Amino acid sequence: MIKSIKQMVRNIKKISKGKPTVGAGGSKETYIHIGLEGFDSLFEQGYGIPTGYAVLVEGGPGSGKTIFGLAAIDGMCKQGKKCFYMSFEEPEVRLIEHMKNFKWPVDEYIKKGKLRITRFDALDVSRSVEALLSAAKKELLIDVDPVLFPADFKPDFIVVDSLTSISSAFSGQESRFRIYIEQLFRYLEKNGITTFLIREVSTPTHIGSTYKEEGEAVSFLSDGIIVIYNVIYNKGDRGGAIEILKMRGVNFKKRLVSFKIMDKKGMVVYPKTVLKKGTFTLT
Numbered sequence: 001m002i003k004s005i006k007q008m009v010r011n012i013k014k015i016s017k018g019k020p021t022v023g024a025g026g027s028k029e030t031y032i033h034i035g036l037e038g039f040d041s042l043f044e045q046g047y048g049i050p051t052g053y054a055v056l057v058e059g060g061p062g063s064g065k066t067i068f069g070l071a072a073i074d075g076m077c078k079q080g081k082k083c084f085y086m087s088f089e090e091p092e093v094r095l096i097e098h099m100k101n102f103k104w105p106v107d108e109y110i111k112k113g114k115l116r117i118t119r120f121d122a123l124d125v126s127r128s129v130e131a132l133l134s135a136a137k138k139e140l141l142i143d144v145d146p147v148l149f150p151a152d153f154k155p156d157f158i159v160v161d162s163l164t165s166i167s168s169a170f171s172g173q174e175s176r177f178r179i180y181i182e183q184l185f186r187y188l189e190k191n192g193i194t195t196f197l198i199r200e201v202s203t204p205t206h207i208g209s210t211y212k213e214e215g216e217a218v219s220f221l222s223d224g225i226i227v228i229y230n231v232i233y234n235k236g237d238r239g240g241a242i243e244i245l246k247m248r249g250v251n252f253k254k255r256l257v258s259f260k261i262m263d264k265k266g267m268v269v270y271p272k273t274v275l276k277k278g279t280f281t282l283t
């Protein structure tokens with residue numbers, strides 16, 4: 001444990017020597033498209049996700065949050081960006097398998113150093129925060145590497161899957177989770193890293209709202225929110241729907257559209273298939 005804390009401190013020292021990349025803090029001059037055509041066209045012309053933004057990806061269980069995160073990784077790797085998938089849930093092999101099912105060249109991305117997928121234990125994060133807090137005599141953690149980022153890999157894009165798993169490791173210590181989250185967002189902003197932070201929400205009424213638990217801090221700090229829903233149509237069939245709920249300073253289409261997850265294709269978003277009021281229920 002002591003060793004990992006020392007490593008964390010070393011990492012942050014190394015990182016803080018480097019200048020923040022262009023667009024740090026969400027410069028509105030530079031936009032990124034995640035490379036998922038139907039989704040990208042939900043932005044008005046000339047807009048996209050501002051570089052350096054921390055975006056929440058919220059949705060119910062099994063709604064497609066992980067697949068959306070992996071689709072974004074594929075699209076970003078294709079654009080030559082360096083990507084880091086931080087999994088606190090599924091093991092690396094399973095995520096690689098998902099990508100292979102969708103015919104995304106994951107082995108090539110990893111071999112070329114474009115992609116790193118790492119599974120973390122959320123309890124390690126909470127234990128480290130606890131140790132650091134007692135070492136700092138309960139003061140705020142200033143300039144501390146928040147989640148064991150690798151020192152030898154500087155990503156342009158990160159997916160954290162999921163904040164929900166991390167928060168459950170802080171159960172009963174909500175204030176510590178809040179400190180951790182603030183550190184995480186500060187770190188991402190300082191380093192100009194665009195990030196998708198996946199969060200499971202139990203019911204759609206909680207989406208994007210400032211509700212009790214960890215959500216309060218998280219929704220306030222995030223620059224954008226993308227929501228993925230499980231849908232039941234009145235005729236009884238199920239489907240998926242996605243929308244951009246919030247993206248600070250960006251012009252986007254405020255519409256809930258359908259998507260499908262298909263073998264060999266991945267996630268296909270239909271930007272023109274808007275869900276009609278009264279024909280469906282969000283779950």
Ligand SMILES: Nc1ncnc2c1ncn2[C@@H]1O[C@H](COP(=O)(O)OP(=O)(O)OP(=O)(O)O)[C@@H](O)[C@H]1O
Nearest residue numbers: 060061062063064065066067068101200261262263
């Ligand atoms: N290869 C595939 N072909 C077709 N559908 C798939 C494929 N892989 C996954 N799916 C579908 O995608 C759905 C969403 O999966 P995903 O793991 O992204 O959800 P999630 O929101 O991350 O779930 P969890 O809450 O468990 O983390 C699955 O329930 C499954 O129906």
Ligand SMILES: [Mg+2]
Nearest residue numbers: 065066067089
């Ligand atoms: Mg998942």
